[in-house]
Amino acid sequence: MTSEILELRDIKKNFGSVIALDGVSFDVKPGECHCLLGDNGAGKSTFIKTMSGVHPPSSGDIFFQGEKTTFNSPHDAITRGIATVYQDLGMIPLMSVSRNFFLGNEPTKGGALKLFDHEKANRITEEEMSKFQIQLRSPEQAVGTLSGGERQTVAIARAVYFGAKVLILDEPTSALGVKQTANVLDTINKMRDKGIAVVFITHNVRHAYAAGDRFTVLDRGKTIATADRKDVSPDKLQNLMAGGKDLPSLED
Amino acid sequence: MEQQNNNNDERIRDISFFQKTLMRPEFGSICGVVLVIIFFLLIATDNGMFNPDGIRNWSVVSAQFAIIAVGACLLMIAGEFDLSIGSMIGFSGMVLAIGSIHFGLPVWQSIILAYILSLALGAVNGIIVIKTKLPSFIVTLAFLYILRGLTIFMSVTTTSKTILSGMKPLADADPIAPIFGGEVFKGFFQWMGNKGWIETFSRGVFEGMPVVSGIPNLILWAIGLVIFGHWLLTRTRFGNWIYASGGDANAAKYAGVPVNKVKILLFMFTAFCACTFAMCQVTEFGSAGADRGLLKEFEAIICVVIGGALLTGGYGSVIGAGLGAIMFGVVQQGLFFSGAEASLFRVFLGGLLLIAVITNTYIRRLIVGSGD
Numbered sequence: 001m002t003s004e005i006l007e008l009r010d011i012k013k014n015f016g017s018v019i020a021l022d023g024v025s026f027d028v029k030p031g032e033c034h035c036l037l038g039d040n041g042a043g044k045s046t047f048i049k050t051m052s053g054v055h056p057p058s059s060g061d062i063f064f065q066g067e068k069t070t071f072n073s074p075h076d077a078i079t080r081g082i083a084t085v086y087q088d089l090g091m092i093p094l095m096s097v098s099r100n101f102f103l104g105n106e107p108t109k110g111g112a113l114k115l116f117d118h119e120k121a122n123r124i125t126e127e128e129m130s131k132f133q134i135q136l137r138s139p140e141q142a143v144g145t146l147s148g149g150e151r152q153t154v155a156i157a158r159a160v161y162f163g164a165k166v167l168i169l170d171e172p173t174s175a176l177g178v179k180q181t182a183n184v185l186d187t188i189n190k191m192r193d194k195g196i197a198v199v200f201i202t203h204n205v206r207h208a209y210a211a212g213d214r215f216t217v218l219d220r221g222k223t224i225a226t227a228d229r230k231d232v233s234p235d236k237l238q239n240l241m242a243g244g245k246d247l248p249s250l251e252d
Numbered sequence: 253m254e255q256q257n258n259n260n261d262e263r264i265r266d267i268s269f270f271q272k273t274l275m276r277p278e279f280g281s282i283c284g285v286v287l288v289i290i291f292f293l294l295i296a297t298d299n300g301m302f303n304p305d306g307i308r309n310w311s312v313v314s315a316q317f318a319i320i321a322v323g324a325c326l327l328m329i330a331g332e333f334d335l336s337i338g339s340m341i342g343f344s345g346m347v348l349a350i351g352s353i354h355f356g357l358p359v360w361q362s363i364i365l366a367y368i369l370s371l372a373l374g375a376v377n378g379i380i381v382i383k384t385k386l387p388s389f390i391v392t393l394a395f396l397y398i399l400r401g402l403t404i405f406m407s408v409t410t411t412s413k414t415i416l417s418g419m420k421p422l423a424d425a426d427p428i429a430p431i432f433g434g435e436v437f438k439g440f441f442q443w444m445g446n447k448g449w450i451e452t453f454s455r456g457v458f459e460g461m462p463v464v465s466g467i468p469n470l471i472l473w474a475i476g477l478v479i480f481g482h483w484l485l486t487r488t489r490f491g492n493w494i495y496a497s498g499g500d501a502n503a504a505k506y507a508g509v510p511v512n513k514v515k516i517l518l519f520m521f522t523a524f525c526a527c528t529f530a531m532c533q534v535t536e537f538g539s540a541g542a543d544r545g546l547l548k549e550f551e552a553i554i555c556v557v558i559g560g561a562l563l564t565g566g567y568g569s570v571i572g573a574g575l576g577a578i579m580f581g582v583v584q585q586g587l588f589f590s591g592a593e594a595s596l597f598r599v600f601l602g603g604l605l606l607i608a609v610i611t612n613t614y615i616r617r618l619i620v621g622s623g624d
Contacts, residue, residue, distance in 0.1 A: 054506070075508050090506060092499035093620045094566040095492075103496055104508035106489040114489040144620025 374523025
C-alpha cells in the first residue's frame with residue numbers, strides 16, 4: 001500500500017465567531033480518488049481552501065509526503081504539486097485558451113524582458129488538449145466559447161501538465177450535462193491511472209461513486225465518516241450526507 | 253467510457269473572416285478614424301485643417317489624449333479606473349512650475365520631483381484600492397477632489413497665484429526639459445520649407461521659417477507610449493497578468509498571479525502618463541495652471557472605450573485607445589476648424605461613446621459565446 005501524499009489532521013478553522021471547520025481529518029494516496037462529500041454548508045469549500053493554501057487553518061496539522069508543513073499561500077501549495085480546479089474560478093472567459101492554460105506559469109523568452117512565448121504556449125496547449133480529445137478551433141479562441149465540460153478539462157489538463165501530484169477538483173460535475181459529466185469522470189479515471197492523487201469534491205453521490213475509491217462525508221464542519229468503496233453503498237452515503245444516521249455501523 | 257476522437261466536430265461553427273475581424277478590439281476604432289478623417293476631408297476643404305499647421309494642430313491634441321489614454325487603457329483592462337488623471341495633470345504641472353519658477357530649482361530637478369510625487373500618489377491610489385477593496389471609481393473620485401484642492405492650495409500659499417507663466421525660457425535652457433517640450437526633425441522641416449514643399453512665413457521675425465518647424469516631442473511620447481503599452485500587453489508575461497487581473501481577479505490570484513502588484517503598478521503607470529502629459533504641456537506652452545487637466549480623466553476613458561476596451565475589464569487594446577485618441581482629436585479640432593458650434597462637439601462625443609459601449613458589449617457576447 002502506498003503511503004499518503006497529503007494528510008490533514010484535525011483541521012479547525014474559525015472566521016471570527018463562526019466555526020467553519022471543527023476538526024476535519026482527511027488524507028489521499030497517489031493513484032487514488034478520494035471523494036469528499038457533503039451537503040451545502042458542510043464545510044467542503046473551506047476545507048479545500050485550506051488544502052490549497054488559500055486559508056491557513058486556525059489549528060491542525062498538514063503533512064505532505066509524510067512531512068509536517070504549512071501552506072501560507074496558494075503558491076506554496078502549487079509549488080509542492082497540489083493543484084486545485086475550482087468549479088467557477090480558474091478560467092477567464094475573455095482570455096484565449098493558451099493564455100489561460102499558462103496563466104501564472106507563462107513560458108517566457110527574451111531573458112529579463114519576460115516575453116510571453118506565444119508560439120510555445122499555443123503549441124503545447126494544442127498538444128495537451130488533444131490528449132483529452134478536445135479539438136480547439138485555435139488555441140487562441142476565448143475560453144468563453146468552450147462548453148462547461150471542456151473548460152473543466154482545460155483546467156485539469158493544465159494542472160496535470162504543470163506536474164500536479166495532488167489534484168483537487170471542486171464540484172467539477174455540478175454544472176454539467178450527462179455527457180459532459182461522463183467525460184469529466186473519465187478524465188478523473190485517467191488521472192488516477194497515471195498515479196495522481198485525486199480529491200473529488202461533490203454533493204452528488206452517484207458521480208462520486210462512479211469515480212471514487214474512498215469516501216469521506218463532512219457535515220457541519222466535522223468528518224462524519226470515511227469508508228472504502230467496498231464497505232459502503234451509494235444509499236448509505238446518501239444517508240450519511242443527509243444527517244449521519246448510519247455513522248456507528250460504518251465505523252466498525 | 254471511450255470517446256470518439258472527432259477531428260471535425262460539426263458543432264463548432266466556422267466563423268467568417270468578417271466575424272474574426274469584428275472580434276479584434278481595434279476594429280471599431282480603425283473604422284472610426286477612417287470615417288472621421290474622410291468626413292472632415294470632405295467638409296473641410298478650404299479651412300486649413302489638412303494644411304501642415306492644421307495637421308500639426310490636431311496631431312498635438314490627439315497625442316495629448318493618447319498619452320493619458322495608454323495609462324487609462326492598461327488600468328481599465330486590469331479592471332480598475334483612475335478618475336484622478338486630470339487632477340494629477342494639474343498637480344504635477346504645478347510641481348514643475350513652482351519648483352522651477354518659485355523655488356528656482358533647475359527644471360530637470362523639478363521634473364524628477366514631479367515624477368516622484370506622481371508615482372507615489374499613483375501608488376497610494378492603488379494601495380488604498382487594494383487594501384480597502386473599495387471600487388477604484390470611488391477611491392480615485394476622492395483623489396480627484398483631494399489632489400485638485402491640494403494643487404490650488406499649494407500654488408496659492410507659495411506663489412499667491414493659480415497660473416504660473418514664464419517657464420519657456422527656463423525650459424529651453426534646460427538639458428532635460430526639451431525632451432518634453434522640444435521638437436525633432438527641425439532641419440528636415442526647414443529643408444522642406446526651403447524647397448517650397450511646406451509653407452514658410454513671409455514676414456516678421458519668423459520670415460523664411462516653415463510654418464511647422466518640426467515634430468513636437470509630445471507626439472513622439474504618444475507614439476512611444478502606445479507602442480510600449482501594446483508591447484507590454486500583448487507580448488509580455490506581465491501583459492498576460494493584466495488581462496487576467498481584469499478578467500477575473502480571483503481566478504488570477506488562485507493561478508498565482510500577483511494581482512495586487514499588477515494593479516498598483518498600473519495605477520503608478522497611469523500617474524506616470526498623466527505626469528508626462530503635464531511635463532510636455534508646461535514645457536511646451538510655458539505655463540502651468542492649477543486648473544489644468546479638468547475632465548481629462550473622462551476624455552482618457554472615452555478614448556479607451558472608443559478603442560474597444562470593456563469597462564468591466566479583461567479586454568481591450570492599447571492601439572485601439574491610441575486610435576480613439578486620434579479620432580477624439582480630429583473631431584474636436586475638425587469641428588473647430590469648420591466653425592461648427594463647440595457645443596455640438598459634446599453631443600457628438602456623447603453619441604460616439606454610447607455607440608462604442610453598445611458595440612463593445614455586442615462584441616463581448618460574440619467572443620464568449622451566448623453562454624455568458
